[in-house]
Structures are given as structure tokens and as C-alpha cells.
Amino acid sequence: MIRKLVPTLAVGALLTLSACGGAAESSSDGTDGVKMGPGVTDKEINVGLLTDYSGPIAEAATSGSLGMEVKFDEVNAAGGVCGRKIVPVKADTKYDAQQTTQAYRANAKDMLMIGEVLGSVSINAIKPNVERDNMPALAISMNTATLEEKNIYVPLPTFEVELANGVVWAAEQAGATEEKPLKLGVITEGDEVGQPYQDAVVAAAEATPGVELVAKPTYAFGDQDFTAQVSELKAAGADVVMLGTAPAETAGVVGTSAQLGYSPQWIASSGSWFAGLAEPLKGLLNNFYVSGGYGTLADDVPGIAALKDALATYAPDAKPSNFQVGGWLFGEATVAALKQACENKDLTREGVIAALEDLKVDYQGITPEVDLGDGDSIVSYSSRMNTIGAQGELEAVGDFYASDAAKEWGAANGF
Amino acid sequence: MSEPALAVTDLSVRYGAAATALTGIDLMVPRGEIVTLLGPNGAGKSTLMRAVSGLLHVHGGVITSGRVELLGSDVTSDRPAARVRRGLAQALEGRQVFPDLTVAENLAAGGHVRRYRKAQAREALERALSHLPRLHDLMDRKAGYLSGGEQQMLAIGRALMSQPTVLLLDEPSLGLAPKIVETVRDIILDIRDEGTSILLVEQNAAMALSIAQHGYVLESGRIVRSGAAADLRDDDEIAALYLGVSASEGAGSHA
Amino acid sequence: MTLFLQLGFQGVALGMVYALIALGFVIMTKGSNTFNFAHGEFVAVGAYVVVALMPHLPYWMAFIGSVVVTVTLALVAERLLLRRLVSASPTALILATLALAVIVHALVLVVWGVGTKGSAGPVGSGTVEIGDVVLTYSGIATIGTSILVLLALLVFFRWTSYGLALRATASHQEAAAAQGIDVGRMFALSWGIAAALAVVASIFLASFPRIVSPTIGLVALAAIPAVVIGGLDSFVGAVVGGLVVGLIQVLGAGYLTDYGGGRLHEVLPYVLMLVVLVLRPYGLFGSRGIERV
Numbered sequence: 026m027i028r029k030l031v032p033t034l035a036v037g038a039l040l041t042l043s044a045c046g047g048a049a050e051s052s053s054d055g056t057d058g059v060k061m062g063p064g065v066t067d068k069e070i071n072v073g074l075l076t077d078y079s080g081p082i083a084e085a086a087t088s089g090s091l092g093m094e095v096k097f098d099e100v101n102a103a104g105g106v107c108g109r110k111i112v113p114v115k116a117d118t119k120y121d122a123q124q125t126t127q128a129y130r131a132n133a134k135d136m137l138m139i140g141e142v143l144g145s146v147s148i149n150a151i152k153p154n155v156e157r158d159n160m161p162a163l164a165i166s167m168n169t170a171t172l173e174e175k176n177i178y179v180p181l182p183t184f185e186v187e188l189a190n191g192v193v194w195a196a197e198q199a200g201a202t203e204e205k206p207l208k209l210g211v212i213t214e215g216d217e218v219g220q221p222y223q224d225a226v227v228a229a230a231e232a233t234p235g236v237e238l239v240a241k242p243t244y245a246f247g248d249q250d251f252t253a254q255v256s257e258l259k260a261a262g263a264d265v266v267m268l269g270t271a272p273a274e275t276a277g278v279v280g281t282s283a284q285l286g287y288s289p290q291w292i293a294s295s296g297s298w299f300a301g302l303a304e305p306l307k308g309l310l311n312n313f314y315v316s317g318g319y320g321t322l323a324d325d326v327p328g329i330a331a332l333k334d335a336l337a338t339y340a341p342d343a344k345p346s347n348f349q350v351g352g353w354l355f356g357e358a359t360v361a362a363l364k365q366a367c368e369n370k371d372l373t374r375e376g377v378i379a380a381l382e383d384l385k386v387d388y389q390g391i392t393p394e395v396d397l398g399d400g401d402s403i404v405s406y407s408s409r410m411n412t413i414g415a416q417g418e419l420e421a422v423g424d425f426y427a428s429d430a431a432k433e434w435g436a437a438n439g440f
Numbered sequence: 441m442s443e444p445a446l447a448v449t450d451l452s453v454r455y456g457a458a459a460t461a462l463t464g465i466d467l468m469v470p471r472g473e474i475v476t477l478l479g480p481n482g483a484g485k486s487t488l489m490r491a492v493s494g495l496l497h498v499h500g501g502v503i504t505s506g507r508v509e510l511l512g513s514d515v516t517s518d519r520p521a522a523r524v525r526r527g528l529a530q531a532l533e534g535r536q537v538f539p540d541l542t543v544a545e546n547l548a549a550g551g552h553v554r555r556y557r558k559a560q561a562r563e564a565l566e567r568a569l570s571h572l573p574r575l576h577d578l579m580d581r582k583a584g585y586l587s588g589g590e591q592q593m594l595a596i597g598r599a600l601m602s603q604p605t606v607l608l609l610d611e612p613s614l615g616l617a618p619k620i621v622e623t624v625r626d627i628i629l630d631i632r633d634e635g636t637s638i639l640l641v642e643q644n645a646a647m648a649l650s651i652a653q654h655g656y657v658l659e660s661g662r663i664v665r666s667g668a669a670a671d672l673r674d675d676d677e678i679a680a681l682y683l684g685v686s687a688s689e690g691a692g693s694h695a
Numbered sequence: 696m697t698l699f700l701q702l703g704f705q706g707v708a709l710g711m712v713y714a715l716i717a718l719g720f721v722i723m724t725k726g727s728n729t730f731n732f733a734h735g736e737f738v739a740v741g742a743y744v745v746v747a748l749m750p751h752l753p754y755w756m757a758f759i760g761s762v763v764v765t766v767t768l769a770l771v772a773e774r775l776l777l778r779r780l781v782s783a784s785p786t787a788l789i790l791a792t793l794a795l796a797v798i799v800h801a802l803v804l805v806v807w808g809v810g811t812k813g814s815a816g817p818v819g820s821g822t823v824e825i826g827d828v829v830l831t832y833s834g835i836a837t838i839g840t841s842i843l844v845l846l847a848l849l850v851f852f853r854w855t856s857y858g859l860a861l862r863a864t865a866s867h868q869e870a871a872a873a874q875g876i877d878v879g880r881m882f883a884l885s886w887g888i889a890a891a892l893a894v895v896a897s898i899f900l901a902s903f904p905r906i907v908s909p910t911i912g913l914v915a916l917a918a919i920p921a922v923v924i925g926g927l928d929s930f931v932g933a934v935v936g937g938l939v940v941g942l943i944q945v946l947g948a949g950y951l952t953d954y955g956g957g958r959l960h961e962v963l964p965y966v967l968m969l970v971v972l973v974l975r976p977y978g979l980f981g982s983r984g985i986e987r988v
């Protein structure tokens with residue numbers, strides 16, 4: 026039990042200072058009889074948001090964080106969870122392993138759970154701590170490599186699912202057959218971040234009749250020129266290119282292709298796109314699609330209506346961004362877990378982990394309901410295709426669907 | 441024309457917190473004369489040069505009292521550039537040429553402060569080279585590759601490029617063969633004959649006293665002797681200490 | 696062959712950007728004896744100011760505006776930080792520039808937010824074709840402008856009094872001061888020139904299809920291997936080093952992807968940098984430190 030001692034002592038010290046004056050044991054009971062773990066008082070529940078507030082992907086990450094925060098604001102205005110307000114503990118990871126470790130160390134003792142930790146880089150950095158501290162964490166790294174980590178949950182479809190579904194959609198659109206195959210290419214970062222994306226596309230291509238994978242170039246993090254990769258795709262004659270890139274690379278690849286006179290159909294995962302790219306890539310996005318695991322601000326569903334209300338009330342000046350939707354959904358999952366834990370009268374970390382097991386989260390139509398299951402599986406195989414609007418916003422084409430190719434790939438990989 | 445070229449009054453200098461390098465120095469260089477400053481290693485000769493040229497701060501030194509006047513103007517707290525513009529130039533101890541610049545570039549850098557036009561620059565160069573004909577054939581050579589004597593000439597030539605009224609020379613004979621020392625001596629005289637006032641720091645007292653009108657002896661940061669060069673040359677003690685002659689020999693020639 | 700020429704062209708264009716940044720490092724290192732790690736962030740400031748001014752002004756005025764802002768920033772930094780630290784140890788100076796980098800980066804984030812912006816280049820996405828090789832306007836503008844800038848620098852350092860004074864200061868600081876060269880002003884001049892070069896580099900580093908993002912300052916540090924390979928004190932070396940790094944990155948992405956997990960082109964500049972450090976610590980073109988007789 027030595028493992029538990031460190032956070033416990035810290036919380037014990039805190040509680041001694043506060044009105045309760047609790048004893049130094051692993052948890053205390055609130056006045057309402059709910060067992061309380063680190064970061065929980067009779068009035069508040071502290072939830073960590075470990076994300077990139079000032080690093081390379083801070084624009085998207087800050088938007089996502091805001092989506093979560095307004096979800097908490099909405100819930101708090103309606104009385105909170107368990108009569109307690111959810112308080113976001115924001116810690117800047119700068120999308121950097123070192124910074125994440127520091128951010129975690131500085132704040133862990135005051136957090137019941139991590140509502141979001143963003144990116145494989147950060148997740149890998151704190152994964153030993155999360156396991157040791159028994160810290161439940163919702164991860165925004167829609168990369169399957171994250172799933173197997175202990176105490177780490179991914180409550181939305183992963184980017185791999187989006188890409189696999191995108192392959193199937195492209196084949197259908199093109200009416201691809203064995204006789205008239207669709208030539209497919211995929212470009213990803215050439216490391217552990219990009220590998221699962223490439224694997225998923227390769228698997229989906231094999232599983233889909235009439236799809237022939239002709240090129241799968243990679244690039245290195247920090248590359249500034251994509252002439253080589255684009256030349257490879259072009260030479261191979263790929264009709265459709267799957268993008269497992271980060272947004273800046275998306276701009277480089279699509280822009281360079283246009284300059285080299287190559288214009289395939291592009292299909293990106295939702296992590297490869299953000300609205301700011303619409304301006305530099307103006308005129309080049311007619312045949313550009315984003316396969317998204319969740320809906321957009323333009324959807325007419327209760328979840329989006331609630332999000333817009335919350336944004337209008339609590340963050341009226343915020344520029345609309347689809348990452349707010351993603352953040353909101355993480356907020357939903359966090360709240361659902363806390364509500365379940367409250368129902369079980371156990372707001373400790375163990376209690377939250379128990380609550381997350383087989384937890385069903387209803388996303389109010391933004392994306393189909395998910396079942397978190399054992400925490401090591403993909404929670405949903407549904408995604409939807411989008412085109413790009415004038416301001417870079419996503420515009421849905423068609424409906425959510427879950428392809429067999431994506432499911433088969435998941436099953437084959439034990440998800 | 442009444443004020444001296446250079447006048448140092450009651451000057452004290454300190455390096456860092458502790459070390460006092462100069463105490464109450466009074467020294468004067470009349471116009472058109474060569475004045476020499478003698479003294480053993482560590483006496484403070486170079487320190488005095490730095491105080492006059494404004495380079496003390498580069499070495500972490502400060503003037504704690506006293507005054508430096510150049511051609512009648514107080515320059516004690518002027519920046520080095522201002523002093524050069526007023527007519528002071530200096531050849532540093534150990535030559536200190538710009539090793540990776542050519543001889544021509546070294547010389548041009550010496551004239552930077554004057555913002556010469558092309559014709560003026562050429563004129564200044566010709567004047568400098570008239571004292572130092574040896575440099576003529578070396579113009580395109582990197583200064584770092586010159587011999588010691590050549591570097592010394594370049595250091596003097598570079599200083600002349602700003603067409604100074606007062607020239608400071610810090611041990612120009614240092615490490616040179618006797619033959620070259622002769623040449624340097626002639627060059628110094630030549631420059632003086634053009635009207636330039638010269639403060640010559642030397643350990644080679646024989647050479648220095650042979651061309652100077654006046655001399656000072658510095659020891660441990662204080663002036664211990666001063667007088668006409670001829671008198672100093674004939675002084676037993678000086679002879680013993682700096683001229684490589686023993687006191688008795690000196691006495692013998694006197695008697 | 697077409698592919699080789701295509702990649703070669705892009706490699707030279709990217710290499711020229713690194714060369715301009717590397718030259719900034721070299722000029723500051725020579726002129727003020729300081730390796731300024733904040734130089735990458737000067738590049739970032741340059742790009743952000745151009746992008747901020749572009750919608751309101753003709754492009755050339757946006758560029759001039761950025762040069763004014765970035766050079767001013769460099770001069771203020773030089774004056775406030777470095778000139779006060781002249782007698783500090785080299786390590787303290789380097790640490791000071793690292794601190795400066797963090798501060799300027801934070802400043803960029805405060806002023807412009809964490810978001811990505813558009814491209815900062817003077818030309819759009821157009822191209823011309825020569826045979827099968829596509830020459831992008833960005834690439835042509837990068838190479839053409841860089842060559843002009845290099846020529847201007849050459850003229851400045853070879854044939855102007857200030858250029859000579861700067862080289863003299865770089866060669867021997869005290870001797871320069873003794874000639875009446877204002878050494879402090881030369882420090883400032885070297886930082887100012889480097890900052891102006893940073894702005895030129897920045898518009899091409901963020902030229903279509905590349906965009907301005909907060910990481911641009913880090914990207915600029917890819918010029919460090921170029922500096923070391925060429926030699927810390929060599930102008931020619933900086934240019935050659937920049938070209939080497941650019942060509943390795945682009946040609947390597949085309950021809951070396953089957954080796955080393957496809958990341959050889961990323962690692963190779965640093966490998967080369969280490970090799971050079973071991974075999975020729977003063978760089979391919981740097982001076983061994985000419986012996987004084």
C-alpha cells in the first residue's frame with residue numbers, strides 16, 4: 026500500500042487544513058456519506074486537464090479544453106455532480122514529455138481524475154505515474170496504442186477507425202471493383218505516432234475489394250518539404266490519398282501536390298484538419314474530405330444545441346471550432362463517470378475506475394452512444410465523412426457508419 | 441599651442457575590488473616630443489596606456505582618481521572612439537593585429553574612425569606607408585601570417601591611419617631581433633619628425649632613452665624617477681636596473 | 696533524373712533558408728562573441744509580423760515593417776541583456792540567450808495566440824515548368840532573393856567601412872576598440888543584420904505551402920547543424936552548410952526512406968555535425984584560429 030501513501034498524505038494534509046479536519050487515511054467520507062478521494066471535498070471535485078496550452082498544437086488543444094470547461098460550467102449551473110462543483114485543474118503540457126511530467130507531478134495530488142490528457146507524447150510520459158497513482162485518465166490520443174494502457178480510456182472512436190472507414194467510403198464512391206481497382210495511397214509520420222494509422226489503412230485496403238494500395242510514403246517530424254513524398258504518390262498514380270498527418274503537414278502535402286500538378290482525392294482523419302488551413306489552402310479543397318468520429322457545430326442534434334448554449338453563456342467571445350465539440354464530448358464522458366461514481370457513493374480514484382468500467386456515455390446525437398467496456402477496446406467504430414466549408418468548418422456528407430473493414434481490423438488487433 | 445599633447449594628473453587606477461595598479465601618476469608629453477615610460481614587468485605601464493586610451497574597462501579596471509587631458513581637453517571619461525577622433529592612436533602591447541584580415545584591411549580598419557573618402561584614405565595610406573615601406577609588398581597577406589617585426593610595423597601603421605597627433609606605443613621592441621629594433625627605432629623617430637607626439641613604453645631602456653627627450657620610471661604603480669632622457673641615461677641606478685650595466689661600471693664612466 | 700532535379704531544386708530552396716539563418720548565427724557569433732539561441736525566435740517574430748501586417752499593407756511594406764520590428768527587438772535585447780553581460784562568462788551569455796528565447800517565444804504566444812496562421816511568403820502557389828521539372832514560385836523567390844541578399848552581404852563586408860569594422864571587431868575586439876571602432880555599436884550592428892536576415896529567412900520558411908506556427912522558431916534551429924558543419928566563423932561555411940542540410944533533408948526524403956526507418960534524412964545533418972565536430976571542430980570552412988606570431 027506504499028504506492029497510495031504519497032497522494033494520500035498530501036490530501037490528508039489538505040483536508041486537515043480545510044473544515045473537515047479528516048484523518049490521514051486513503052479516503053474520507055463526506056457529510057453526505059460519499060467516500061472522497063484526492064481532489065474531492067464536500068463542495069468540489071477537481072478534474073485535471075493536461076493539455077497543450079502553449080505548445081505546437083495549442084490552438085486545437087485550447088479549443089478542446091474550452092469545450093470541456095463549458096460542459097462543466099453547464100453541469101455546475103445545474104447543481105454539479107453529487108452536489109459538488111466540477112473544477113478544472115488546467116496544466117500546460119506544451120505537448121512535450123518533460124513538461125507533461127512536471128505538470129502531472131505538480132497537480133496530481135489535487136486531482137481525482139484526469140478529464141483529458143492530450144497526445145501520445147504526453148500520455149507516454151505520465152503512463153507509469155498514472156498506473157502507480159491509480160489515476161483514472163481519459164486520453165485524447167485517438168491512437169490505438171493508447172488503449173491498452175492501464176487506467177487510460179479513450180471515449181471516442183480512434184483516428185484509425187476514421188481512416189479505415191474513409192477507405193471504405195472512397196471505394197464505394199469510386200465504384201471500385203477488382204476489374205477497375207481504386208489506387209490508394211497513404212502518408213503518415215514515419216514513427217510510432219504514424220505507424221498505427223498506416224497499419225489501419227493497409228488493413229482496410231486489403232479488406233476492401235477493389236482497393237489497391239500503391240504507395241505509403243512517410244515523413245519525419247519537423248520535415249519542411251514534401252516534394253519527395255508527393256512525387257512518390259504521384260508516380261504511383263494514387264487516385265485517393267489518406268492523410269494520417271498533423272495539420273501543418275496536411276498543408277505541406279496538399280499544397281505541394283497542387284504545385285506538382287497532382288490532385289487526388291484527399292481523405293483526412295479529424296486530427297489532420299483544422300479550420301485555419303482553409304485560408305492557405307484556398308482553392309485546393311474541392312476534393313478534400315475529413316472522416317470524423319464525431320459531429321460538427323452545424324449538426325441539428327440536442328448535444329450540439331446544448332454545446333452552443335453553453336458556449337454562448339460561458340464563452341461568448343470564443344471563435345467557433347470543431348475541437349470544442351471534441352472537448353465537450355470528453356466533458357460528457359467525465360461527467361458520466363463522476364455521476365456513476367457518485368451513485369456508487371465512491372468518489373475515490375478506485376471508485377471512478379469502477380464507474381468507467383462498462384460505462385455507457387450518451388453523446389446526445391453528436392456521435393452514437395459508446396460503451397467504454399473494459400477500457401482496452403475501441404468504444405465505437407462509427408464515423409462520418411465531411412467536406413470543408415468556406416471558413417474551414419466541417420460540413421457533413423451522409424451519416425455515421427461503421428465499416429466492416431474497420432471492425433475487422435479492430436478485431437484482428439485485439440480491440 | 442601652449443598645452444601639452446598629453447597630460448596625466450594624479451591618476452590612480454584599480455583592477456577589480458582589491459588590486460591598485462597605479463597611484464597618483466603625474467606625467468606629461470609635450471608636443472612633438474618623444475617621452476618614454478620605463479619600468480619592470482608588472483609596474484603598471486600598460487595600465488597607464490589603457491587609462492589614457494580608454495580601454496581600462498575591457499580589462500575590468502577603473503580610474504579611481506585623477507585626470508587625463510588630450511591636447512588640453514579633459515578626456516578622462518570619454519569613450520575610446522572619442523579619444524581617437526581627437527587625435528590619439530595606439531599600438532597595443534604585443535602588436536594585436538587583426539590576424540584574419542589582410543594587411544590592407546588592417547590598415548583600413550585603422551582609418552575607420554575618420555570616415556575617409558576614397559582620396560583621403562589613399563592619402564592616409566600613403567603617409568603611413570612612407571614610414572613603413574616594408575608593408576608595401578605585404579598588402580594582400582593575412583596579418584596572422586606576418587613575422588613579428590612585420591606585425592609590429594603593421595600595428596604602428598594601423599595606428600597612423602587615423603593621422604594621430606599623439607601616438608602611444610607599448611613595447612614596440614618586444615621580442616624583436618636587435619636589427620629590427622633598430623628599424624623600429626628609426627621609424628619612431630621618423631614619425632616624431634613629422635610632428636607627432638609619442639609616449640613610448642619600453643623595457644629596452646637603452647633604445648628608448650636614446651630617442652626620447654624625457655623619461656619616467658614606474659615601479660609598483662608609482663613614478664619613482666623622472667627627468668630629461670639624457671640625465672636618466674647617465675643615472676647609475678637606472679643604468680644598473682634597465683641598461684644592463686652594473687652600478688660600478690656606470691660609476692667608472694662617470695668619474 | 697526528373698525526380699532528382701525536382702528534389703534538388705526544392706533542396707536548394709530550403710537550404711538557402713537555412714543558409715540565411717545560419718549566416719545570422721555566424722554574424723552574431725563573430726560580431727558579438729555570442730551564440731544567440733534566441734535567433735530562432737527572431738525568425739518567428741519576423742514571420743508573425745509579416746503575416747499580421749499583410750492584410751493591411753502592400754507586401755513590401757509588411758516586410759519592411761517586420762524588419763523594423765524584429766531588428767528593434769534584437770537591438771533592445773542586445774542592449775539590455777548582452778551589453779551588460781560583456782564581462783560575463785560565455786556559459787552565462789549562452790544561458791542568457793536561452794532565457795531570451797523562452798521570453799520571446801512567450802511574447803509571440805501572448806501577442807498572436809497559440810494558433811497557426813497563413814503563409815508569409817511574397818509569392819503564391821504558382822509554378823513554372825522547365826521540361827518535367829516544376830519550379831515553384833516559392834522556390835524561385837527563395838533562391839533568387841537569397842542570392843541577392845548574399846551578394847549584398849558580400850559587398851557590405853568586403854567593401855564598406857562598417858563591414859570592415861565589423862570584421863575587425865570579430866577578429867580582435869580590444870584592437871578594434873583601440874582603433875576607435877565603437878565595439879558596442881558593432882555588437883548592435885551584428886545583431887541588427889542577423890535579425891534582418893531572420894526576417895528574410897522567415898518569409899521563405901513560411902512560404903506556400905508552409906504556414907506560420909509557433910514552432911517556426913524551433914524549425915529555424917535546424918540551421919544549427921548547418922552552422923557547425925560550415926564552421927562557426929565562416930560566411931561561406933554557413934551558406935554551404937545550409938545547402939548541405941537542405942539537400943540532405945529533401946533528397947534524403949526521396950532516396951533514403953528505405954534505410955533507418957525512413958528518418959535518415961532527419962538524423963543525417965546531426966550525424967554530419969558530430970562527424971565534423973570530431974574531425975574538424977572548426978568546421979569545413981572555419982579558421983583553425985590563425986596563430987599569432
Ligand SMILES: Nc1ncnc2c1ncn2[C@@H]1O[C@H](COP(=O)(O)OP(=O)(O)OP(=O)(O)O)[C@@H](O)[C@H]1O
Pocket residue numbers: 455456459461479480481482483484485486487488499500501533643
Ligand atoms: N585585468 C587585470 N586584472 C587585475 N590585475 C591586473 C590586470 N591587468 C594588469 N593587472 C595588474 O596590474 C599591474 C600592472 O600591470 P601592467 O600590465 O600594467 O604592467 P606592465 O608594466 O605593463 O608590465 P609588463 O612590462 O609585463 O607589460 C600588475 O600587477 C598586473 O598584475
Ligand SMILES: [Mg+2]
Pocket residue numbers: 485486487533
Ligand atoms: Mg605591459
